[in-house]
Amino acid sequence: MAAVEKRRQAVAQATSFTDSGRPVVSRAAATAESEEDFLRQAGVTEMLRAALLKVLEARPEEPIAFLAHYFENMGLRSPANGGAGEPPGQLLLQQQRLGRALWHLRLAHHSQRTAFNNNVGVAYECLSASGRKKKPGLDGRTYSELLKRICRDGEAPEEVVAPLLRKIQCRDHEAVPLAVFRAGMLTCFVLLEFVARAGALYRLLEDPGLAVADRRLGQAVLDTLEGALQSSDDTAPARYLEAGSRLGPDSLALAMDRALVARRPSAPMTREEFLEKAAALFIAKVKPVG
Amino acid sequence: MSRVLVPCHVKGTVALQVGDVRTSQGRPGVLVIDVTFPSVAPFELQEIVFKNYYTAFLTIRVRQHTSTHTPAKWVTCLRDYCLMPDPHSEEGAQEYVSLFKHQSPSMTFPKWLSHPVPCEQPTPLLEGLPDPSRVSSEVQQMWALTEMIRASHTSTRIGRFDVDGCYDLNLLSYT
Numbered sequence: 408m409a410a411v412e413k414r415r416q417a418v419a420q421a422t423s424f425t426d427s428g429r430p431v432v433s434r435a436a437a438t439a440e441s442e443e444d445f446l447r448q449a450g451v452t453e454m455l456r457a458a459l460l461k462v463l464e465a466r467p468e469e470p471i472a473f474l475a476h477y478f479e480n481m482g483l484r485s486p487a488n489g490g491a492g493e494p495p496g497q498l499l500l501q502q503q504r505l506g507r508a509l510w511h512l513r514l515a516h517h518s519q520r521t522a523f524n525n526n527v528g529v530a531y532e533c534l535s536a537s538g539r540k541k542k543p544g545l546d547g548r549t550y551s552e553l554l555k556r557i558c559r560d561g562e563a564p565e566e567v568v569a570p571l572l573r574k575i576q577c578r579d580h581e582a583v584p585l586a587v588f589r590a591g592m593l594t595c596f597v598l599l600e601f602v603a604r605a606g607a608l609y610r611l612l613e614d615p616g617l618a619v620a621d622r623r624l625g626q627a628v629l630d631t632l633e634g635a636l637q638s639s640d641d642t643a644p645a646r647y648l649e650a651g652s653r654l655g656p657d658s659l660a661l662a663m664d665r666a667l668v669a670r671r672p673s674a675p676m677t678r679e680e681f682l683e684k685a686a687a688l689f690i691a692k693v694k695p696v697g
Numbered sequence: 698m699s700r701v702l703v704p705c706h707v708k709g710t711v712a713l714q715v716g717d718v719r720t721s722q723g724r725p726g727v728l729v730i731d732v733t734f735p736s737v738a739p740f741e742l743q744e745i746v747f748k749n750y751y752t753a754f755l756t757i758r759v760r761q762h763t764s765t766h767t768p769a770k771w772v773t774c775l776r777d778y779c780l781m782p783d784p785h786s787e788e789g790a791q792e793y794v795s796l797f798k799h800q801s802p803s804m805t806f807p808k809w810l811s812h813p814v815p816c817e818q819p820t821p822l823l824e825g826l827p828d829p830s831r832v833s834s835e836v837q838q839m840w841a842l843t844e845m846i847r848a849s850h851t852s853t854r855i856g857r858f859d860v861d862g863c864y865d866l867n868l869l870s871y872t
Binding site: 689 | 826827828829830831832833835836837838839840842843844845846847849850
């Protein structure tokens with residue numbers, strides 16, 4: 408901030424020197440030129456350009472709020488933060504890094520693959536930056552913490568995501584390469600969306616009065632999904648067609664109908680149990696790290 | 698038995714289209730023609746005659762009143778009846794078409810006294826089943842997300858040198 412103030416004074420002084428005796432037009436021209444120079448020297452032009460590029464890449468639904476968060480985040484990064492007093496401790500730095508990385512990762516939805524991968528790269532660099540005590544590179548512990556935080560913020564129950572974390576986590580001391588990091592991030596965000604869909608599915612299955620689902624219905628739907636996910640070694644198109652027909656409304660209606668007819672009612676299936684079982688189907692297809 | 702024309706009122710065509718499809722040669726897609734039978738005594742419709750003009754498939758739906766108490770229902774008599782074997786060729790494009798009563802499986806026509814049997818009715822499901830199309834939509838999305846993750850995997854190894862999770866020196870090989 409101090410540097411900026413000094414520059415502004417210098418500019419003001421320059422204009423006051425040219426003030427006396429010069430014609431009005433050239434003074435206006437000099438002021439206009441100095442304004443542009445000022446903006447460029449202050450780094451504002453570059454910053455705004457970067458901000459606009461980010462908006463274009465992320466295409467957020469609320470661009471103004473997005474920009475507000477963006478600039479707020481920039482403020483965190485400036486050296487003025489914690490300048491005068493004690494430098495922030497390691498823990499705070501770590502939390503800040505995690506927060507920034509999370510912010511980058513959320514800019515684009517995983518389906519916008521190019522933008523998502525770019526953001527993953529930036530987040531990786533942000534986390535790998537060396538501090539005073541920290542060696543450069545992303546360590547397993549930070550990676551694990553990030554994964555847990557993403558799942559927590561995504562409101563996925565712990566028991567549901569725990570099996571995934573066990574599969575893709577790295578040991579605390581291990582160095583995490585970018586490719587592993589990227590795969591892990593993608594898997595995590597896709598799982599969150601999967602769990603959200605499973606939650607919506609449960610709401611469709613649950614009895615409106617009881618707020619729980621009939622176990623037979625829940626199991627029938629999960630079994631149908633599991634069946635569709637069984638990999639036969641057929642070529643991809645054949646597999647998709649088969650899955651499509653198995654998961655069509657008629658086929659599902661038949662499966663649900665049969666389940667209700669064939670079995671007697673038993674204890675209902677809670678939302679947690681349904682989500683755990685559904686997530687297990689997803690996690691089974693995730694390749695473990697190693 | 699002589700044939701008697703039933704007076705009817707044919708309304709103008711209404712095009713059902715998505716978006717703004719308009720070509721200079723006409724408007725492809727679905728066109729709906731409303732035919733009403735104003736103030737006519739109940740009758741048994743035997744035949745419908747018309748001249749085709751570049752329509753490929755025809756569906757006829759009938760709205761009938763079975764009794765004064767039940768509300769009127771729409772029933773499909775003919776679905777996707779093919780008028781042109783190849784829509785891009787001329788065959789059938791400008792032919793005269795006669796549709797007889799016996800061609801439509803359910804034979805429901807306005808103001809019949811007999812009880813109709815709609816030709817399409819899904820297998821009766823137990824009451825209280827969740828909406829299958831919405832369930833299907835969610836399940837298909839879940840399937841797609843799982844397939845995507847199954848397909849994307851990184852071949853980068855993290856470079857571990859452990860044996861079953863253990864880094865005990867005695868277990869590591871000397872090669």
